[in-house]
Amino acid sequence: xTQIPTLSPSPTRNRPWNRVAAAVTLxxxxxxxxxxxxxxxxxxxxxxxxxxxxxxxxxxxxVLAAASLxxxxxxxxxxxxxxxxxxxxxxxxxxxLAAHLVATLGSIASGSGMLVVRGGPGPYLALAAGLTMVxxxxxxxxxxxxxSEVVLLAAATKS
Numbered sequence: 001x002t003q004i005p006t007l008s009p010s011p012t013r014n015r016p017w018n019r020v021a022a023a024v025t026l027x028x029x030x031x032x033x034x035x036x037x038x039x040x041x042x043x044x045x046x047x048x049x050x051x052x053x054x055x056x057x058x059x060x061x062x063v064l065a066a067a068s069l070x071x072x073x074x075x076x077x078x079x080x081x082x083x084x085x086x087x088x089x090x091x092x093x094x095x096x097l098a099a100h101l102v103a104t105l106g107s108i109a110s111g112s113g114m115l116v117v118r119g120g121p122g123p124y125l126a127l128a129a130g131l132t133m134v135x136x137x138x139x140x141x142x143x144x145x146x147x148s149e150v151v152l153l154a155a156a157t158k159s
Contacts, residue, residue, distance in 0.1 A: 018079035021136045025072035025087050031129035032065035032094065039120030041105055052122055057101055061126050064094045068133060084136070091133025098127035 036058045039049040052058030068090050075083045101123040109117045 017139050017141050018075050021084060021087070021139050022072040022075045024136050024139070025068055025075070025133060028091065028129040028132040029065040029068040029072065031132070032061055032068070032126050035098075035122045035125030035129065036061050036065075038122035038125060040101070040122040041108065041117060041120055043115045043117045045116045046118065049120065051120075052101075052126075057097065060097060061094065064090055064097070065129075068094075081141075084141075088134055088137045091130045091136070093130075095127055095130030095134060098123050098130050102127060 036052040038051060040052050040058075042049045052061065068087065071083055071087050071090065075087070102119070105119045105123060109119045
């Protein structure tokens with residue numbers, strides 16, 4: 001009796017999707033932290049700058065970044081669909097908070113009068129990071145079989 005060789009998928013830990021998703025989440029978390037420390041608003045024609053550090057919204061973004069970092073490490077250690085959707089959920093919350101900040105700071109900058117208020121890059125960077133975390137759902141979860149593997153499998157089943 002001949003044994004038919006089968007192509008068994010590699011264990012979940014060795015699949016590249018979890019490493020890619022974790023790496024993207026780590027980059028997004030670091031972008032969030034950078035966005036908190038970058039200027040959110042400048043006034044007096046750029047002489048005074050305000051960052052999000054030590055503000056309630058900045059603290060919220062830092063907590064979301066820390067949670068994203070923890071989820072990225074957990075995804076590397078024990079990949080799960082639940083962790084993947086948790087990253088997407090955190091990214092959506094972060095993107096909504098950052099979009100609210102962009103809209104609020106934009107309205108402040110538009111009606112400033114003599115202060116010459118301008119928005120800074122911080123909230124935009126946090127918004128980009130949140131959208132990046134949401135985009136991790138687009139990373140394919142399982143790799144496709146290569147054409148050579150399909151041919152090998154078809155030849156093995158014919159014998």
